[in-house]
Amino acid sequence: MADRWMYRIIYLSTAARQITPEDLESILSHAQINNARDGITGLLMFHDNNFLQFLEGEQAAVMACVKRIEANTMHRQIMRVFAGEVDQRLFAEWSMAFARPATTLPNAPGVRAFDAVRALLPDIERGDRRVAIMIRNFFSSFRDVG
Ligand SMILES: Cc1cc2nc3c(=O)[nH]c(=O)nc-3n(C[C@H](O)[C@H](O)[C@H](O)COP(=O)(O)O)c2cc1C
Numbered sequence: 001m002a003d004r005w006m007y008r009i010i011y012l013s014t015a016a017r018q019i020t021p022e023d024l025e026s027i028l029s030h031a032q033i034n035n036a037r038d039g040i041t042g043l044l045m046f047h048d049n050n051f052l053q054f055l056e057g058e059q060a061a062v063m064a065c066v067k068r069i070e071a072n073t074m075h076r077q078i079m080r081v082f083a084g085e086v087d088q089r090l091f092a093e094w095s096m097a098f099a100r101p102a103t104t105l106p107n108a109p110g111v112r113a114f115d116a117v118r119a120l121l122p123d124i125e126r127g128d129r130r131v132a133i134m135i136r137n138f139f140s141s142f143r144d145v146g
Helices: 021-038 059-070 114-127 129-140
Strands: 006-015 041-047 050-058 075-086 097-100 111-113
Touching (some): 006 059, 021 041, 021 059, 021 097, 041 129, 050 059, 050 129, 059 075, 097 114, 111 114, 114 129
Parallel strands (some): 041 097, 097 111
Antiparallel strands (some): 006 075, 041 050
8 A cells, every 4th residue: 555755764884893693683673662662663684884764754753863874973974865755665574674695684673684575676677766775775785784
């Protein structure tokens, strides 16, 4: 079902220090609790010190969430790739899915292997081609997962 007045933000950022499995679990648990409360869904990908995150929901909620994320000192050089209205959610199942290579998966609920995201690409591409391009580019920029 198409959601009206959906807003999506996509950004890339770089870890400001060595990110530990505990850091990732902390990000994910905050994200899942807050995003479920705020009606936000999305996907956070992490590899080689780089984050790529997709956030979607009601505009004011997404903007408030991004403000908190941008204030987090765990990452820096936050580059917004896209912010705008879209006509549907692409990650409706996930309050925040966290994706990383299968070989380095921490043991936490909500964690997905890159392969699980790769399997969704045809659906994502039908929803918004640019989002699929971003995810493919993220994969292909790392020799070990590309
Ligand atoms: C890469 C990254 C992604 C994050 N994603 C989210 C998110 O999707 N939702 C969220 O509420 N917090 C997210 N955070 C955490 C926020 O920066 C912040 O710590 C948190 O929202 C504060 O939650 P609290 O008000 O419950 O303490 C993220 C942090 C980082 C570094």
